[in-house]
Amino acid sequence: MTEPAASARPDEWPIAGDEWHRVSPKYAWADLALNLIMVLGVAVVYMLIIVFAQEQPPLMVHLIIGAVILVLLVSAFFALRRVRAIGYRLREDDLLFRRGIMFERIIAVPYGRLQLVDVTRGPLLRALGLATLKFVTASPATGVHLPGLPVDEAEALRDRLVELAETRRSGL
């Protein structure tokens, strides 16, 4: 892998160097768009406050709104890297999932633990031809969800996961 993602140094993490499937880079646009829409929303609120306020609003308001916009912009700036950091691997008996650059997270789920696979498509993702896949176990904390897979890949992966789970069923 030639990705500069944070955990991709092979010497450091034995399973980091191997092959990770990534979500579509197109998902970064969706991520970016969401961030920018939020920036726009906050900016509109700011305008309204300034236009309709009877007197000069306190300094805190300016500071807070400025900070929110800054955070959102920084977050938007990292959209591409964040999306690149999302990845999954189908190992022999479990699914490895990872995400996050700042708040790195890696999860291993045995296929036998699969309760259901959920493929959803919102309007934004549908416009980009993408879908979100959720791997649901009996634990609400597992939280494996892969946003922005190409639709074909998401459906193929769903069928593959169900098939793997069927052959490796285990109790609760």
Added chain:
Amino acid sequence: MTDTPQQQVPEPQPEALAPIEVPWRRLHPLSPLLRGGLAALVIVGIIIANLRDRLFEWFLGPETFGAMGPSEGDLIELLIAEQLLLWALLAVFAIIAIVVLTAWLSWRFASFRITTEAVESRRGVIFRQHRRAPLERIQSVNLQRSLLARVLGLTQVDVQTAGQGGKVALQYLGHRDAQAVREQILLAVSIRAKRDLADTAPETATTDPRAQGVAGPLDERLRDLADVDIAAAALEAGTVVKVPLGRLIASILLGSEMLTLVIIAAGIVIMSVLVSPAILATGLPLALVFIGVVIGQFNRGFNFVLSRAADGVRVGAGLTATTTETIPFGRIHAVEAQQPLGWRPFGWWKVRITTAGHSLSQGGQNRLQNMVLPVGQLDDVLRVFETLLHEGETGSAEREAALAHALTGPGDGFLKAGPRAGWLLWCATKRTGLRIELAELSPHTQQSSLRIRRGWFTRSLSVMPMVRAQSVQLSRPMVHRLLGLASLQVHTVLGPVRMQMRGIALADAREAFTLLATTIVRVQQQDAAERLHALRPSTPTPDRLADEQHGGSL
């Protein structure tokens, strides 16, 4: 619905094991009274409130009443004046008749049965409800008795399944009858789980559905009222853990809730002296909340008994309303022992568990708040752990020593927190540790477990059988990342026990993560293979096998 319940002849099985079957049968005739009990009380209350003056007049005589002056809005006065008394009486009788009829109908239409596959219940006249709990999904069978139910000699049987809010509630049965039904359900579950268990004769299945303790003698009723419901087998074997009343009270007084209350109260008093006495008033609602908490603790811990029944662990407690929960073996997802600071001089611990099937709305908690031991000495804790985690085995001294060491010892053999973890864990740094207990031999695979020690203010030890793990997670939130540390968590079903260790050195965490991921997969596959193997002799048809494969997993 079969109007005359008959014992069905069990189908002949290849292994000649008669499965338990109880055909459709009704609940206790008094149950509508209890189910509609609250509504009835409210209605009676309203009537009494309306007729208050009239009642005074009847009981105290007109002279006293006259002194208070005639009441203007009195309903009966009005009715007599308008000559509508007859109609009013007719209306009252009609209402009573409707209430009785509805109660009778609701009783007549409520029934349940136990089959070889599931426990089913039906109720409702217009909106019929049919609930089915497949035997292999049953997580626990509980007996619940509110104070009113106890007075009437009734008991509610709750069959908990793993789904959210999925439970079959049998409201209500006579107390002994409820116990018999519970045994039938548990026996059916265990027969379903291991069909090759040929020597378990289902003699309880022949309970006469009509033999309900309706008009039992008074002393029997009183005994039922006070019945603590201990498994008879456990009583003989002496595998019973109890909580003495004195210790319970002391533990509540020394517990962390009480400590918090004292600190807050002191804070309020100091503030009121320094600033203004009005602050004292803010303490009142707070005090009420805490009194509620303390009474709740007392009620849950009162008369607490844990015993090992034939097919599971039975936990019961309660002062006014009692609850007895029976958890079949193999349904426990995690166990945690905790020791608040105030209990340390006495060496007391409390133990909580996570099981599947407690609904999200309850935050993964049941009536007993997943408590399997409200307060106990080290010995009790060890016995509880043994009972919960090593089903149907006699205790091993070696294992108990290891456990005692993990609870109170310095934690040798545990993976310790990494350097600089003190920034994260404070005083708990020394105690925090994680240990993967591998049981290599095949029959003991299920006993591979993960142990995590935590805490300084409240010490804890959590143990989770690897077979029950849902997923493993390694995460590095901001502070962890800055310190070169990582946090490991194994996810279980929703419940109070959190299998997480923070502040592990990154390299150690990665190693442990890899080991955990591979062990969990191996243990679970072996477990599945064993269960499939155990199943094969009695189920030669591939179709049954496939069914079991689907059914066995949630």
